[in-house]
Amino acid sequence: MSLQIRIEKTKTPKQKPDQNKLGFGQYFTDHMFIMDYTEGKGWHDPRIVPYAPLQLDPATMMLHYGQAIFEGMKAYKAKDGRILLFRPKKNMERINISNDRLCIPPIDVDFGVEAVKTIVEVDKDWIPEAEGTSLYIRPFIIATDPFLGVRPSQTYMFIIILSPVGAYYPEGINPVKIYIETEYVRAVKGGVGFAKTCGNYAASIKAQMEAKKKGYTQVLWLDGVERKYIEEVGTMNVFFKINGEIITPSLEGSILAGITRDSSIELLRSWGLKVTERRISIQELYDAHANGTLEEAFGTGTAAVISPIGEFNWNGNIITVNQGKIGEISEKLYNTITGIQNGEIEDIFGWTVEVK
Incomplete structure (x- = not known):
């Protein structure tokens, strides 16, 4: 052009x-x-x-x-x-x-x-x-x-x-509390969930406001059909470290293909960690918490970069992650991505572009 x-x-x-x-x-x-x-x-x-x-x-x-x-x-x-x-x-x-x-x-x-x-x-x-x-x-x-x-x-x-x-969340890099939405839905496969369009965000406001009244920073959405598979947080993709494996919901047409998500997957794999993109149910997450194998949870997105998650609320069941503290992987990802973004860490991936 x-x-x-x-x-x-x-x-x-x-x-x-x-x-x-x-x-x-x-x-x-x-x-x-x-x-x-x-x-x-x-x-x-x-x-x-x-x-x-x-x-x-x-x-x-x-x-x-x-x-x-x-x-x-x-x-x-x-x-x-x-x-x-x-x-x-x-x-x-x-x-x-x-x-x-x-x-x-x-x-x-x-x-x-x-x-x-x-x-x-x-x-x-x-x-x-x-x-x-x-x-x-x-x-x-x-x-x-x-x-x-x-x-x-x-x-x-x-x-x-x-x-x-400055920081997108008031908590900054400190872990946020997330409310798992079970009544409202944001998107379904075949809709516009994978697009970054205004209506997706308008559809999320009601649940977001109700979660805020309960003391939660953001909403985690479940799939719009069965209401059991984890999709994404309102402004972030999500990752879970379970028994040493890092799992993130697969892209199936109803969630956004995040650029920070993609960058995080590439970084994690370059560190020799196992990363799996697949469907993960909220019951599986709850069970992992119950049996002690849920080690970390974090969100990825342009606004917050990496946001550790310290607590989920699922129908009144509290899922505390890593004692509410930032995890090792979350912190390393945040420091590495922001370090590349601001030029303090060598960009071996060719991700940064100089303006002039």
């Missing part, structure tokens, strides 16, 4: 927030990337402009029918001054998997990576350098036809915004 990205710099830069009080997703940088799609013309007019509200018709199809997808990735500033992205091509490839499921025109993967690199370069002064911080990158595509009727839109906007962030 031979498109030139036009850049319009802001005349009123924002005041940057305290790097030690960022939270997650609360602050946004000075600029955003926008590119339009028109049927018959394709993707066109890529530009970086001052961050500002979007002007949308009240009949915009995305608002009524949810034809929208998004991604999540991060930029890091290494101690030597380099700006690094972590596997950005994988994110752009996954955008097109979501696009295909939602009948959204694909983007050129290499151009998508170039767009990310360009806007990060423009707003590089926003990349925080405090420990545990990064610049979160949110690419997303929305349907923009002003039309009331269920069909694919003929126009779209591809947008990228940036947000300096």
Whole structure:
């Protein structure tokens, strides 16, 4: 895709927030990337402009029918001054998997990576350098036809915004408590569970709020048919170390193929550990806890990277993992992945991409 990205710099830069009080997703940088799609013309007019509200018709199809997808990735500033992205091509490839499921025109993967690199370069002064911080990158595509009727839109906007962030969970790298959902379902095979589309997350909010009232950080979803097989946490894929073997639910069409998940599997296998991708029931997890073979549990995702799990609640049955403490594998994975991401550990896998 031979498109030139036009850049319009802001005349009123924002005041940057305290790097030690960022939270997650609360602050946004000075600029955003926008590119339009028109049927018959394709993707066109890529530009970086001052961050500002979007002007949308009240009949915009995305608002009524949810034809929208998004991604999540991060930029890091290494101690030597380099700006690094972590596997950005994988994110752009996954955008097109979501696009295909939602009948959204694909983007050129290499151009998508170039767009990310360009806007990060423009707003590089926003990349925080405090420990545990990064610049979160949110690419997303929305349907923009002003039309009331269920069909694919003929126009779209591809947008990228940036947000300096700290830890996703208040617990940071300390173990989180997870509530196992048995009433509601998020996705089923044949649906859109494997796509990163807005409706998946909207479907999870009810259960998430109820879990929060009970004192739990997140919800672990079971399969939508038999309600017995473990799928994923709302914002993470999950892993369990049982009797020395690391098990993670297999990708069967209803859960997201996480990039941190894939990276963790590759790392674990490179360390000589046995990793198995298969269906695992909540009963099997409970039994492993009961007989003392459940050694660790952790989640993987872009936002939190690695999040140790210290407790599950399944219908009032409490499953305590590793005495509620961070496990050896969780800690090693976190330190290794974040070390590669921020340039402190040699990247033997070729995962990082330098912005400039």
